[in-house]
Amino acid sequence: MTHRKYDISRRRFLSASAAAGLAAGTGFRATPLFAQSDLPDPQSVLDRISVREYVRKDYQDLYNMSGEPLWDPATDWIRNVDWEKVRQEQAGKTVRFAVGAADQESAAEGLVPFEQLSGIKVELVPIPDDSFYDKAIAEFISGSASFDALQFFSPWLGDFAAPGFLAKLDDYAEKWNLPLGDFYDTYRLNYGYFGDKGLYGLPFDCDIQMVHLRKSLVEQVTGGPIDVANTVPTYDELIRITDELSKLGGNVAPIGLLGARGFWSTYSWEHIAAQCGMELFDENFEPILNSEAGQKGMDILLALSKNAIEGVSGAGWGENRAAWLGGQVATNISWQDSGTQAMRPDQSQIVGDFVTIYEPRVEGGRFAPPNIAGSTSCVAATSQNPEGAFLMLAFLTTSSIMAMNEANANGVAPGYRSVLNNPRLREVSQPAEVWSNSLDHAWCAPRIPGMFEMEQVLGNEINKAIVGQISGQEALENGNAAWRKIMEKNGFFSNRQIFDYAAVKDGVYMGAGKPLPFG
Amino acid sequence: MARIELKDVVKRYGGFTGVRRMDLDIADEEFLVLLGPSGCGKTTTMRMIAGLEVPSEGEVVIGGEVVNEVDARDRDVAMVFQGYALYPNMSIYENIRFPLRMRGIPKADQDRLIRRAAEMVELGDFLDRKPGALSGGQRQRAALARAVVRQPQVFLMDEPLSNLDAKLRSSMRVQIKHLQRQLKITTVYVTHDQIEAMTLADRIVIMEKGAIRQIGTPDEIYSDPADTFVAGFIGAPPMNLVEGLAENGRFAAPGLVVACPGGVSGRVTLGVRPEDCHVVGEGLAALEGRVYGVEPTGETTYLTLRTGETLFEVKAARDARFNLGDLVRIGFDPDRLCYFDTETGARLRVQPYRSVA
């Protein structure tokens, strides 16, 4: 369905960890987990959560991985939490975890180490990926969700938190020393906190939108090796380069981007408009999509889409990914995993022939790389064991496991400073350095109730502009009107308004007043 | 084995009345034929006896019991259908066995009964075949065997021979009649073929438009028709019917004058069978007409005469030869003439009828 990327990324993560789970589970699985005395020594379990066990063998060979941690053990939650205390309080209890349909098995295996560490029994509640949102809603509405924990597309956070479907996690985070400070602020604030209402989610798949270039093709235009900061300093330059690329021939399109209806188009626009200094709302929460900066972003987007690959108006993440990895485009605007996954020889034709660069700037704008989507982990308000659910989610999002997801290039991205700054991880993930440096300046749309619907509606309008049915200005104006209506429906501008703009303002832009990460 | 009575039976389908107020008493072991043109209600009548239709009014009584609400399956009647209605998925053996099975005849007896029934209709060699592998006549006999095998109280046969060719039909007629006599089972037989009716029936019921026109032995029906419908329906060629006026012992129609009994007067229809007409010399003639058609059949010659606007059929000697347009004079057997009320069609019984028998 629409939020396709997020859904199955989770699956790949879980299947990736499956092998390790199996290894860790051998010898223990047969004995019941409930009696504390039967549980294995935590350290022996933790030792197995390692590069050697978790990262695909072929990647270990391909990138000469030493087996040393790709994370900082000092901030890796699972290695610092007091498992004995966890066991004292939780052993024998149960946590029900809503997972995407196809994942059930791999999830079960991936969670074996957690069961061994905590003594908590995890029951999986399968929900089909393709109707995850609806089924989750249906469960919430029923008043007693059949699960304690779930992971979902981060723009839904507002929709789920506002009606009171989610449990507040601040107390647990404090009690169990969750290293919240290790998260980049943008993820902590946008995937974790619901305005000023408290912590509701643990960031899981931490995506960011970036610009990727094919070395061999772009260098033909620029005439020299690519510098991640200076080769494409501005979007004007990117437009010029795509114009040049269009003359190269060879059946490679100058640029790929997300132009499909729905939120895809919205994300592409937000990506560029954020550089122009665009804000979605004014201080009174009035949508101001058609501001000057918004318009400028739209102009750039439309100029780029002129050189975009055919089919761009139908390109969601999947189509864009296929074209990029298949070598059909010379440059690409998409998530960071376009970079990570391009390193997978089994799927990518451009291994070694691409580079992920710093966000091009816009004159009069700012450096504001957008992180648009990704997923977060939450506990249901009706949970019988919210603390156990929290612990399980903390295990799943711990930095060591997230780091190895990235090493496996399975598309689930870590949001920890300690991981993205790890030199060993940067060796196996080309985008990591630029990515981590960019995150301190990140821009993000606030996760308010209705945001997903708003992004869908706006995207339909932008899609019309991309195919030339309406002007960019009309698209933004239509979108603005629709946004206001949806916000009203969700209680904004009335006494039902859940919080003021000030409550989310801090999460929108991280880069104010900070020096640029490059020279 | 059973007497069948229909008492004031009516069958309506929505606004259409299929059978009007019918009273019929069929004696035990009788062979009764329901005869009439298609749509006359004869099949409906039979189906009510079978229990396949429920009368709208009146009672159906079999063997002294009112059976209106008794299902066909429980009436102990056997029916033979025009299309044979053999179960296509079963062998002939299974077909014949079916009614036995349905009625819980002990397995031990079944085989013997089946083989005996098959022998009766000379199908012993075909028991393993499926109906599809049999000829029309064989299928017909299989259907008969299926009906006889359990020796029901009543046989019902719905135009069982109409799908056979003429030659086969006549041999099957004999076979059916023989079987019925042999088994002494009350039989109701529906047909539109008068030869079948005449040859098979103990009594014939002539029906038209849902009502009985006449009940009688074949002789009575043939020689002594109750009305113009029966007169015109029975006989091949049928009775000549001529409308005219009777006055003072004389019946007159265009081209025809004949003496009639004194009781007959007014607008009357004269009926005379072709075989009761004779070619005669001048002066003796009741009728003069020109030859319109000549049909030698070998055993006899049929003449069609035209007098005025009417065509008149005459059975002449087998060697009689005429040319078209020849003038022919015809005389009648005076005591073989029938008179009918033109208005109602009803027979005017003014003189004793000299029966053939």
Place this chain on the structure above:
Amino acid sequence: MAKRRKSKGDNLVLRYLVLGSWALFCLVPIVWFLSIGFRPRTEIITPTPIYWPTFSLDAWRLLLADWPIFDYLRNSVLAVTGSVVIDLILGIPAAYSLTRYEYRGRDDIGFYILSTRMMAPAIVAIPIFFLFRNLGLLDSVFALMLIYAAVNLSIVVWIIRSYMLDIPKELEDAARTDGAGDLRILWEIIIPACLPGIITASVIAAIFAINEFLFTLLIASTKNAYTMSVALANFTGGSDGVIYNAIALVSFLAFLPILVLIVLIQKHLSRGLTMGAVKG
């Protein structure tokens, strides 16, 4: 005269040109798609299409290693068979009632049954989901049976009805006078006599059930209930993108049994496809 005999418009060259081109148009994409199932992923989406790819069993490996394909197969077989059985149990008596009895409202009932075929799945999907959820039947093969049976019941009733109409009424009357009751007539006479119709209806219903996608997606969530058609969805998104070679393989695995079934009922196909309205 010689000219006249070669009738105008009956040009053999033209005939085979037209039929042959359409056959090519039908078959070439299929063969090409089959070839996709035996390519490495990197040779499917490329700047210029590759027509003579490297032979690869990657998709097979993915299918066999990562997916419980035999569970899906089992679920498909169980759900489809079960639904056809339900359809026959409900549909045969209904068709019998609609053909062999006269009663008030009969034609309306028959048409109502037919008209359920026209219901767009989009209209009923959401309520159906809640219905099954409340019944506690989500993610079970049994739920799939029920929904497939419902989707196909109208087809089954109408096809069988058309075949029953062909059975002479006499056959039934004969059985009745022979002493059989209504249900026995149905069982021993009518059902054997319209067996081709029942088989046709079953095959058509089975094919639709095998291909059913939307409801299966809503109901199935694990290998407890995943079927071949939804297995396809496993390869249509996610961080691995659209895995075309696996899709090609799965679709061929589902295609083969359907092909066999169709060849079995070739003679009755047009009648089945038109829900019995066309006798061919």
Place this chain on the structure above:
Amino acid sequence: MAAIDQTGGAAQAAPDRARPREKTLRRRSPALRRAFPYLLVAPAVIYLLGITLYPGAYAVYQSFYLVRFTEWIPVGFDNYVELAGDAEFWQAMLNTLLIGGIALTVECVIAMALAFFAYRDALIRGWRIAFLMPMLFMPSAVAFIWKLAFNDGRVISDLLRKLGLIEGNLDFLGNIWLARTTLIVADVWQWTPFLFIIFVAALQSQDQEVEEAARLDGASWPAIFWNISLPMIRPVIAVAVVLRGIDIMTMFTNVFILTKGTPGGMTETISYFIYRQGFQTFNFGYASAAAVVMLVITILAAQLVVKRAFKSGKT
């Protein structure tokens, strides 16, 4: 008759008479007799009511609400009023009619032409199997075949380029009519055989003598086909077209996989519109209102067209 004589007369037959165990005559009440056919059809009808009446009523009910998760705010006819003024809804209607109408017409013409050439051909069985193949694939798989061919894999563009018809690649999703064409081609490819098989069967089952008589009268095959064969199978054509029409007007899978309604909603069908409102923007009340409109259209179409087609198709 010899056999009968051998078995002898009635005297011998009588003792053999097969009598059932004596029992009083069973009587069935007229009420039960009348109820019986209803009892036979009832399970099927109840079952179907479960999947039509219940969801239908649910959709009608929901269409009068603004659904915000747990909150159902009654809004009267607002959803319908909004729908009436929703340009995207009307565009979806128009798209459905345009795409469906063209696809249906093309399928009919092609199927008829193929049937004309094939139905007297000796190789008819072969043609039938070959033409049938596309129909036997899962519709979603077929959509992926064409997605790969038209867009992702650039195959169609490449072939057209090899033929010298175009340079570069065609943007099959960016141009309104090219995008609609992809949907039409995908539908035509998969479903023309449906009509073909029915037409051929109808043509073959008609009375050959009429055609032969016409041929003796000197008519050419096309003339015979047009003037005699076609009119004779008109009821069959009606049924086939109506059935195909129903499916084509609820087209969803191909839109979902191939175009998602792009460019700018010009290939969005009604089914996809409902899906998008319900499952992408979570306006369940609004989606239900659209579903109810579609339901009403369905019922009208069923009464006006389908009923008649099936009446006349009953041979």
